[in-house]
Amino acid sequence: MTQAIQKAAIQVAGGYNPEMITLKQGVPAELTFTRTSDQGCLDVVHSTSLGFEKDLTLGVPQMVNIPTDQVGEFDFSCGMDMFHGKVVIEK
Numbered sequence: 726m727t728q729a730i731q732k733a734a735i736q737v738a739g740g741y742n743p744e745m746i747t748l749k750q751g752v753p754a755e756l757t758f759t760r761t762s763d764q765g766c767l768d769v770v771h772s773t774s775l776g777f778e779k780d781l782t783l784g785v786p787q788m789v790n791i792p793t794d795q796v797g798e799f800d801f802s803c804g805m806d807m808f809h810g811k812v813v814i815e816k
């Protein structure tokens with residue numbers, strides 16, 4: 726049986742909405758960031774623990790595939806580490 730991809734959409738407008746995304750361990754996951762406001766310094770989203778850095782052009786959805794092999798809490802933030810969101814990977 727083919728396992729589905731977990732998908733989560735995050736709106737970026739003066740912060741991240743939702744701020745917390747819960748995913749299941751071992752199932753491929755894709756986050757989509759869409760920046761809908763030019764408020765704040767949210768034109769870059771990055772995560773050291775999840776291993777990505779993306780430029781967010783206003784109104785253009787940006788997809789990121791993230792690893793789900795480890796259970797835990799993984800932070801992502803804006804380029805200046807002022808705004809934070811979190812990915813929680815559960816068993």
Ligand SMILES: [Cu+2]
Nearest residue numbers: 766803805807
């Ligand atoms: Cu910032």
